[in-house]
Amino acid sequence: MTEVVAAPRANAGTRAWLRDNGVYAAIVVLVAYNLIFTENFATMANLSTQLVQVAPVLIVALGMALVIGTEGVDLSVGSVMAIAAAILPLYLGYGVLPAVLLALVAGGLCGALNGTLVAVVGIQPIVATLALLVGGRGLALVFADGQMTVIQNDSLLGLGTGELLGLPVIVWLAAALAALVWLLVRYTTFGRQLVAIGGNRSASALAGLPVRRVLMTTYVISGVLAAVAGIVATARLTASDPSAIGNLYELSAITAVVVGGTPLSGGRVRILGTVAGAVLMQMITATLIKHNLPDSTAQMVQAAIIVLAVYLQRSRAGGGQ
Amino acid sequence: MEAVLAATSIGKRFPGVVALSDVDLTLRAGEVHALVGENGAGKSTLIKVLTGVYTPDDGTLEYLGERKRFARPLDAQAAGISTVYQEVNLVPLQSVASNVFLGREPRNRFGLLDFRAMNAQATQLLDSYGIRVDVTRPLRTLGMGVQQMVAVARAAATEARVVILDEPTSSLEPREVDTLFAIIERLRADGVAVLYVSHRLDELYRICDRVTVLRDGRLVHSGAMADLPRLKLVAMMLGRDLEEVQREGATKFEGEHAAGQAPVLAASGLSAKHRLDDVDVTVRPGEIVGLGGLLGAGRSETVMAIAGALPLDSGEVNVDGKRLRTGSVAAAMRAGVVMLPEDRKADGILPDLSVRENIALAALPRLSAAGLVSRRRQDSIVDTFMKRLRIKAASPDQRVGELSGGNQQKVLLARLLCMQPKVLLLDEPTRGIDVGAKAEVQALIDELAKDGLGVVLISSEFDEVVEGSDAIVVLREGKVVTRLEGDNVNEAALLAALAEDSRDD
Numbered sequence: 001m002t003e004v005v006a007a008p009r010a011n012a013g014t015r016a017w018l019r020d021n022g023v024y025a026a027i028v029v030l031v032a033y034n035l036i037f038t039e040n041f042a043t044m045a046n047l048s049t050q051l052v053q054v055a056p057v058l059i060v061a062l063g064m065a066l067v068i069g070t071e072g073v074d075l076s077v078g079s080v081m082a083i084a085a086a087i088l089p090l091y092l093g094y095g096v097l098p099a100v101l102l103a104l105v106a107g108g109l110c111g112a113l114n115g116t117l118v119a120v121v122g123i124q125p126i127v128a129t130l131a132l133l134v135g136g137r138g139l140a141l142v143f144a145d146g147q148m149t150v151i152q153n154d155s156l157l158g159l160g161t162g163e164l165l166g167l168p169v170i171v172w173l174a175a176a177l178a179a180l181v182w183l184l185v186r187y188t189t190f191g192r193q194l195v196a197i198g199g200n201r202s203a204s205a206l207a208g209l210p211v212r213r214v215l216m217t218t219y220v221i222s223g224v225l226a227a228v229a230g231i232v233a234t235a236r237l238t239a240s241d242p243s244a245i246g247n248l249y250e251l252s253a254i255t256a257v258v259v260g261g262t263p264l265s266g267g268r269v270r271i272l273g274t275v276a277g278a279v280l281m282q283m284i285t286a287t288l289i290k291h292n293l294p295d296s297t298a299q300m301v302q303a304a305i306i307v308l309a310v311y312l313q314r315s316r317a318g319g320g321q
Numbered sequence: 322m323e324a325v326l327a328a329t330s331i332g333k334r335f336p337g338v339v340a341l342s343d344v345d346l347t348l349r350a351g352e353v354h355a356l357v358g359e360n361g362a363g364k365s366t367l368i369k370v371l372t373g374v375y376t377p378d379d380g381t382l383e384y385l386g387e388r389k390r391f392a393r394p395l396d397a398q399a400a401g402i403s404t405v406y407q408e409v410n411l412v413p414l415q416s417v418a419s420n421v422f423l424g425r426e427p428r429n430r431f432g433l434l435d436f437r438a439m440n441a442q443a444t445q446l447l448d449s450y451g452i453r454v455d456v457t458r459p460l461r462t463l464g465m466g467v468q469q470m471v472a473v474a475r476a477a478a479t480e481a482r483v484v485i486l487d488e489p490t491s492s493l494e495p496r497e498v499d500t501l502f503a504i505i506e507r508l509r510a511d512g513v514a515v516l517y518v519s520h521r522l523d524e525l526y527r528i529c530d531r532v533t534v535l536r537d538g539r540l541v542h543s544g545a546m547a548d549l550p551r552l553k554l555v556a557m558m559l560g561r562d563l564e565e566v567q568r569e570g571a572t573k574f575e576g577e578h579a580a581g582q583a584p585v586l587a588a589s590g591l592s593a594k595h596r597l598d599d600v601d602v603t604v605r606p607g608e609i610v611g612l613g614g615l616l617g618a619g620r621s622e623t624v625m626a627i628a629g630a631l632p633l634d635s636g637e638v639n640v641d642g643k644r645l646r647t648g649s650v651a652a653a654m655r656a657g658v659v660m661l662p663e664d665r666k667a668d669g670i671l672p673d674l675s676v677r678e679n680i681a682l683a684a685l686p687r688l689s690a691a692g693l694v695s696r697r698r699q700d701s702i703v704d705t706f707m708k709r710l711r712i713k714a715a716s717p718d719q720r721v722g723e724l725s726g727g728n729q730q731k732v733l734l735a736r737l738l739c740m741q742p743k744v745l746l747l748d749e750p751t752r753g754i755d756v757g758a759k760a761e762v763q764a765l766i767d768e769l770a771k772d773g774l775g776v777v778l779i780s781s782e783f784d785e786v787v788e789g790s791d792a793i794v795v796l797r798e799g800k801v802v803t804r805l806e807g808d809n810v811n812e813a814a815l816l817a818a819l820a821e822d823s824r825d826d
Contacts, residue, residue: 187693187694188689188692188693188694189685189686189689189692189693189694190692192678192681192682192685192694193685195674195678196671196674196678196682199671199672199673199674200667200668200670200671200672202667202668203662203667203668203669203670203671204671204682205630205650206628206630206650206660206662206668206669207650207682207683207736208650208651208653208654208683209651209682209683210651267671267673267674268673
C-alpha cells in the first residue's frame with residue numbers, strides 16, 4: 001500500500017509547501033518585481049504608506065484568525081469598527097483615554113454577544129455574526145445620529161499621524177498586537193485549548209476543556225481588536241464616519257487569514273501567515289495601481305489568490321490519514 | 322413462498338478491510354426477516370449493497386427473478402426497495418404530507434402540486450396505519466417516534482416489494498412499537514418482504530419469521546426464527562461455541578483485587594430517556610467491572626453518563642463517597658473520573674496536533690501558571706507517559722494522525738492518566754488495534770487496577786470482558802439485567818444473562 005500512495009505523496013509535498021510557505025514566497029516575488037520595475041518603491045515614504053494602509057486590516061485579521069481557528073467566522077468586525085468609531089466623539093469631551101476605553105468595551109460587548117449566540121445558544125457562527133454585521137452598522141449610525149464627526153482631539157489625531165523610530169505609531173501598534181496574539185496562541189493555555197477545540201470539538205469537550213468559555217473569549221478578543229481597528233481608522237481619517245469605516249473589512253480580514261494558510265476548517269492558527277496574507281493583498285493592490293491598472297483588476301487578482309489558497313488547503317484533508 | 326430478493330455470495334472489500342465475504346440472503350414475499358450481528362458484522366454494508374449504495378465486488382443480486390445491479394440508491398428505490406434508516410432521513414421542516422409524498426407528489430391538471438389531494442391522501446394513509454396526526458404540521462414538530470412511523474408508512478406507501486427497517490424501534494415508546502408492529506403485520510399480509518435489523522431479541526422473536534446472523538462479514542446462520550434458541554442466537558452473534566462454553570463451565574478469573582473496600586465509584590439510578598433506565602454501577606478500588614450487553618444495550622451511554630458526557634434525567638454519581646455534579650465532564654474529571662471514548666477518531670484524537678499536545682490536552686490547566694503553559698512541566702509529564710506506555714512515535718512533535726491505531730490509543734490513555742484519575746472508564750480500549758498493542762493495553766489496564774484504580778471496561782470482545790473483569794454488570798435496553806460476581810464471571814453465565822427473555826420478568 002505504501003508503494004501505491006508514494007506517487008501522489010510527492011505532489012502533496014509540493015502542495016503542502018505551497019500551502020505553508022506560498023504566501024511568503026509570493027511576497028518575495030512581488031518585492032523583487034517592484035524593486036526592478038516600480039519607481040519609488042524602495043522609499044521609506046512608500047513603505048510607510050503601504051504599512052499604514054494594511055495596519056487596520058491586519059488588526060482585525062488577528063482576531064479573525066483566532067475565530068477561524070475555532071472553526072467559526074466573525075462577519076461583524078466591520079460593523080464593530082463602526083460602532084467603536086461612533087462612540088469615540090461622544091466621549092472625547094472626558095478625555096481621550098475614557099473615550100478609547102469605552103470604544104474598546106463596546107467592541108468587547110459586541111464580541112460577547114457573538115460569543116453568547118455561538119457558544120451558549122448554539123447558532124452557527126456565520127449566521128450569529130451576520131446579525132451584528134447588519135444591526136451593528138445601524139447601531140453605529142444611531143450613536144452618531146447618522147452623521148460624520150470631525151475629530152479635533154490632538155492626542156487621538158497623534159495616533160493617526162505620529163511616528164516612532166521612523167515608522168508610524170499605527171504600524172508599531174499592529175506589530176505589537178500581532179506579537180501578542182502570536183504569543184497567546186503559542187504559549188497560553190487558552191491558545192492551546194482554542195486550537196484543540198477548532199481541531200476536534202467533540203474530543204475537546206470529552207477531555208473536559210471549557211469549550212464555551214474559550215469560544216466566548218475568542219469572540220470577545222475579536223470584538224476588542226475590531227474596536228482597536230475602528231479607533232485607528234478614525235484617527236487616520238481624522239473623522240468618525242460610521243457609515244464608511246470598516247466597510248467590507250470582514251472580507252479583507254478573512255482573505256488575509258485564508259491566504260496566510262489558516263484553514264477554514266479550524267484547528268490551526270497561523271498568525272505570521274495572517275500578517276503576510278494582509279501584506280500580500282495590500283501589495284497586490286498597490287503594485288497594480290502603480291502600474292496604472294484599475295482597482296477592479298486588483299480585485300480579480302485577489303480573487304484568484306483566494307481560490308488558490310483555499311484549494312491548497314483542501315488537499316490537507318486528503319493528505320492526513 | 323417466492324423469493325423477492327436474493328443476494329448470493331456477496332463480497333465487498335474496502336481498503337484494508339473485508340466487509341462482506343460470501344454472504345447469502347434471501348427475502349421471501351410476505352416474510353419478516355431478521356438481520357442480526359454485532360459491531361463490524363457487516364449488516365450495514367449488506368443493506369447498502371441491497372439498496373444500491375455500494376456495488377458488490379463479488380456475488381449476484383436477483384430481484385423479482387431477474388439479475389439486477391443497482392447503480393444508485395434511486396434505482397433500487399424506483400424498483401421497489403424502500404429503506405428506513407435509524408435516523409429518519411426526511412425533511413424536518415416540510416409538512417408530514419409533503420414528506421409522505423416526497424418525490425412523487427400528486428399534481429393537478431396544470432402540473433402544479435395538488436396540496437388538497439396530497440393532504441387528504443396522506444391523512445387517509447396514515448390513518449389506515451393507526452397514526453393520527455395533523456398532516457399539515459412540519460414533521461419536526463412531531464416526536465421522534467411518530468416521525469419514524471411516518472417514514473415507515475412512507476416506505477410502505479411507495480408500493481415497495483422490499484422494506485428494510487434499520488433499528489426502527491430505537492427511539493420508540495412501547496406503545497409506538499405496537500403500532501409499528503401492526504404496520505409490519507400489514508406489510509407482511511400484503512406480501513411485502515421486510516428486512517428487520519435490530520438487537521432487541523424480544524422484538525426479533527415477536528415479529529420475525531426467519532433470521533440471518535452475520536459475524537465479521539460472514540454468514541453464520543440462516544433459518545427459521547422459532548427454531549433458534551435465544552442462547553444459541555446470542556452465542557452465534559458473539560462467535561462463541563455454545564457446547565464448548567457449557568462443557569468448560571466456569572473459567573474463573575484470579576481472585577478479586579479488592580474485596581471489602583468502600584467503592585470508589587457508586588453510580589445509581591442513572592436514567593436518560595430512551596437510553597438508560599435506572600442503571601446502578603459500583604466499582605471498588607482495584608476492581609475491574611465489565612459492562613456486558615449486546616450492541617445498543619446502553620453500555621457506552623452508561624460510561625458517558627458517569628463521565629458527565631451524557632445529560633441525565635435522574636440519577637447520581639458518587640466518587641469516594643462524594644456526590645458529583647452530573648452532566649459535566651470537567652466536574653467528573655476534577656473528581657477523578659476519566660473516560661476513554663469509544664470512537665477514537667471522532668471523539669478522541671486531534672490528528673493534526675502533536676503527540677505532546679494530545680497527551681497534555683486535558684491537563685493543560687494543571688501544567689500552567691497564570692495562563693501560560695509551562696513547557697518544562699509539560700515535557701516532563703509527556704516524557705513520563707510516553708515511556709511508561711511505550712508510545713512509539715518519532716518524537717513528541719510527531720502528528721498523532723500519523724501513528725498506528727494502537728499508539729493513538731496509548732496517547733489517549735496517557736491523556737487520561739495525566740489527570741491522576743481514581744476511576745478509569747474504558748469504552749472499547751482495544752478495538753481496531755493490532756495484536757501486540759492489544760496485549761500491551763490489556764496488561765496496562767490490569768496494572769492500573771493493581772495500583773488501586775477503579776476500572777469500568779466495555780469490550781465487544783467476549784474474552785476480554787470475561788477474562789478481564791472481576792464483576793460484570795449486564796445491560797439490556799438500557800436496564801441492568803444482573804450483576805455477575807466471583808465464580809459467576811464466566812462465559813456461560815454471561816451468555817445466559819444476555820439471552821434471557823425479558824418478557825419472563
